[in-house]
Amino acid sequence: MDFANGTNSHTNGINSDYENTQPLKITICGAGIGGLSAAIFLRQRGHTVTLLEASRFANELGAAVHLAPNANGLLRRMGLIPEAHGAVKCQLMTQLLSDGKELFTVPLERDADRWQHPWQLAHRVSLHSELKRLATCEEGEGTPAVLRLRSKVVDVDATAGVVTLEDGEKIHSDVVIGADGVHSKTRPRIPGADTIETFGSGKSAFRFLIPRQRALDDEMTRKFADKEGHLIMIFARDRRVVVYPTNNNTLLNFVCIHPTSESQINPQEPGSSDWQNRGNLNKMLDVYRDFEPAVLKLLGMADEETLKVWELLDMEQLPTWTEEKLVLIGDAAHPFTPRKPFSSFSFLLDLNKNSADDTADQGQGAGQAIEDAASLAVMLPPGTPLDSIPARLKLYEKCRYERASAIQEYSRLAGKDLGSGPPVDPQKFTDYNFGHDEWDYSSQMLWKWEWENKKGLL
Incomplete structure (x- = not known):
């Protein structure tokens, strides 16, 4: 049957009058959040999906991720309920200066009803594990996706839809999806992308988790952990610490953004963009040495065995995300750098602004x-004609390019050091960000395209 999505009252073409009755063979390069999400949605559309992941999944990323309303609703559409896997509703936001002075505290509950879905703080490992389960389990709609680990992609033939692995194996597909992140091996096969390289943003980030109870047990650090769903940001001019709970409020997640040069053990060596690059606790404490003692004591609770540091990379916009049977998604298409996960600093001098509109979530890499x-x-949709695939991939790009690029640029502007960069309107961005339903929007765009092509109409 056909389904109408949101308020558009248009069908998705599931009963469209297509000639092809066979499922598409789809290969997804990369099994991160984007790749697994694509696998779930596409298996539910009736297609045959293979996921190629270079790693062994032996070192899952111990961190947290924001699930803003725009992404949260899509997870629920695929059957993933974040709170069932430890996601915490973001209820309160506090902004502090490095000396401990409070700029303001904003209760977020009062604005929560503006959005159809909640703003939640999820444990990345739990989210990734459930996405993997939904993609590959026998239960659920469609044929389970096949997940192949230790399958390193070395080349893609975009015209033929052939993926070549490191061992020489070739996999033939109707569609190849490059979901292999900022260091994508599929991206160079997109026209104009072979000359575009990632570059350092000038910032790096320490990241780690600690048990929330540990902060609660210390009188000096209790203030950072005594409220559930409490997002705290602590600023200096060119560095900041972001702290928030996750995993049913049992863990505190830290993202500590700072100048790259200050966290390098050897300043003569470039920083590392590897998320698993081990950090140095003494180096981190030195980077934040001018912050108030309570912050330093909190940071000192990090376990050096699990402390990570990575360089935040950026990349010029690609001219296109598609070529014949190849299409890019996620960081392979538009890397996001969490230089500042939230809204512009421009409002900090105006303490009369106490609206959650000033707290627009910029943790949008996973969301996009x-x-x-x-x-x-x-x-x-089911029945997609093979000869229409390149045009449909271009339509996907038309739906996504402007929005992802706009959010990416806002992230760059909002990530400027305190007091620098042009002012940004947080309220306008929040509405643009949170109020979007991509399934609904893309369904409307597909309906219009099918009308223009006189296909798939009821």
Whole structure:
């Protein structure tokens, strides 16, 4: 049957009058949040999906991720309920200066009803594990995706839809999805992308988790952990510490953004963009030595065995995300750098602004990858004619390019050091960010495209 999504009252073409009755063979390069989301949506559309992951999944990323309303609704559409896996509702936000002075505290509950879905703080490992389960389990709609670990992609033939692995194996597909992140091996096969390289943003980030109870047990650090769902940001001019709970409020997640040069053990060596690059606790404490003692004591609770540091990379916009049977999603198409996960600093001098509109979530890397996955699945309904695939991938790009690029640029502007950069309107961005339903929007765009092509109409 056909389904109408949101308020558009248009069908997704599931009963469209297509000639092809066979499921598409789809290969997804990369099994991160974006790749797994695409696998779930596409198996639910009836296609045959293979996931190629270079790693062994032996070192899952111990960190947290924001699930803003725009991404949260898409997860629920695929059958993933974040709170069932430890996601915490973001209820309160506090901004502090490095000396401990409070700028303001904003209760977020009062604005929560503006959005159809909640703003939650999820444990990345739990989210990734459930996405993997939904993609590959026998239960659920469609044929389970096949997940192949230790399958390193070395080349893609975009015209033929052939993926070549490191051992020489060639995999033939109707669609190849590059979901292999900022260091993508599929991206160079997109026209104009072979000369575009990532570059350092000038910032790096320490990241780690600690048990929330540990902060609660210390009188000096208790203030950072005594409220559930409490997001805290602590600023100096060119560095900041972001702290928030996750995993049913049992863990505190830290993202500590700072100048790259200060966290390098050897300043003559470039920073590392590897998320698993081990950090140095003494180096981190030195980077934040001018912060109030309570912050330093909190940071000192990090376990050096699990402390990570990575360089935040950026990349010029690609001219296109598609070529014949190849399409990019997530960081392979548009890397996000969490230089500042939240709204512009421009409002900090105006303490009369106490609205949650000033707290626009910028933790959008995962969110935009999930939106990409949803849009792509909308464009490839059951019965998709093989000869229409390149045009449908271009339609996906048309749906996603402007939005992802706008959010990416806002992230760059909002990530400027305190007091620098042009002012940004947080309220306008919040509405643009949170109020979007990508499945609904892409469905409307597909309906219009099918009308223009006189296909798939009821």
